[in-house]
Amino acid sequence: MPKLARVSGRRLARALEKAGFELERVDGDHAFMYDRDTRRSATVPLTRRTLPVGIIANVLRQAGLTAQDLSRLVRA
Numbered sequence: 001m002p003k004l005a006r007v008s009g010r011r012l013a014r015a016l017e018k019a020g021f022e023l024e025r026v027d028g029d030h031a032f033m034y035d036r037d038t039r040r041s042a043t044v045p046l047t048r049r050t051l052p053v054g055i056i057a058n059v060l061r062q063a064g065l066t067a068q069d070l071s072r073l074v075r076a
Helices: 009-018 055-063 067-075
Strands: 021-027 030-035 040-043
Touching: 009 021, 009 030, 009 040, 009 055, 009 067, 040 055, 055 067
Parallel strands: none
Antiparallel strands: 021 030, 030 040
């Protein structure tokens, strides 16, 4: 299994947008994103700091993405 890319919350939100998620709303420092095709939602903490691996893994699980998907989206 590939390692998770270490990214900030803002960069993770941009990667989810590339994957087809739309920004539904922002509440405080969290972005609530929704994908109409898969009907999945993900909550991303919007921070400029690098997120802990557990939070990145949790957001990917919510979004139905893999570590490979994330590294591909971050590079694109």
